[in-house]
Amino acid sequence: MFTSIVVGTNWSATAELAVARAVELARLTGARLHVVSVDEGTAAPVSVTGAAAAGSPHFQADVALEQTLERVGGEGVEIVQHTPSGAVADSIVAVAVEEGADLIVVGSKGMQGARRVLGSVPNKVSHHAPCDVLIVNTV
Amino acid sequence: MFSAIVVGTDGSDTADRAVSRAAALARLSGALLHLLSAYSPAPVRVAV
Numbered sequence: 001m002f003t004s005i006v007v008g009t010n011w012s013a014t015a016e017l018a019v020a021r022a023v024e025l026a027r028l029t030g031a032r033l034h035v036v037s038v039d040e041g042t043a044a045p046v047s048v049t050g051a052a053a054a055g056s057p058h059f060q061a062d063v064a065l066e067q068t069l070e071r072v073g074g075e076g077v078e079i080v081q082h083t084p085s086g087a088v089a090d091s092i093v094a095v096a097v098e099e100g101a102d103l104i105v106v107g108s109k110g111m112q113g114a115r116r117v118l119g120s121v122p123n124k125v126s127h128h129a130p131c132d133v134l135i136v137n138t139v
Numbered sequence: 140m141f142s143a144i145v146v147g148t149d150g151s152d153t154a155d156r157a158v159s160r161a162a163a164l165a166r167l168s169g170a171l172l173h174l175l176s177a178y179s180p181a182p183v184r185v186a187v
Contacts, residue, residue, distance in 0.1 A: 001163045024140050028167050132160065 002031040007105040008092040011064040014138035018107040020072040036082045038091045089124035102131045107138035140168040
């Protein structure tokens with residue numbers, strides 16, 4: 001059903017729910033999974049611990065991905081990491097276009113804090129996506 | 140992964156695409172698929 005899935009994460013605990021769902025779907029459908037963590041030039045991601053927190057954004061993302069996949073169980077899924085810089089939603093959509101993705105997975109909380117309404121990231125992604133969008137209930 | 144999926148449709152061709160995707164997801168995850176078509180009742184005319 002899906003051959004190429006893009007999931008956006010800022011390595012927060014709520015975003016991890018979206019990554020877990022994306023990993024599950026990738027495993028069930030045999031899709032390749034593109035994990036996108038956008039470098040917004042802000043502080044270290046909350047779930048990165050130890051020496052990684054002091055490293056470069058790319059190194060941080062490497063370690064964060066490794067830690068995340070250990071927790072959600074990423075075995076057997078082909079995973080490609082992307083660490084673009086820029087606006088979060090635009091960057092996620094851009095990766096989806098470049099990779100010919102047929103599904104984007106994002107959390108409902110967005111990536112800029114809790115909101116009563118749909119977060120700005122899933123909102124924007126849903127309007128500009130070139131493919132299906134799964135908004136995981138993470139609020 | 141999913142145990143119950145709801146898909147809304149108005150019977151149109153474009154809605155069919157959503158139903159088709161929902162059915163595939165339901166099959167994949169063993170979920171029960173709920174098809175939903177909402178409608179607005181026609182106004183009631185009362186003869187006097």
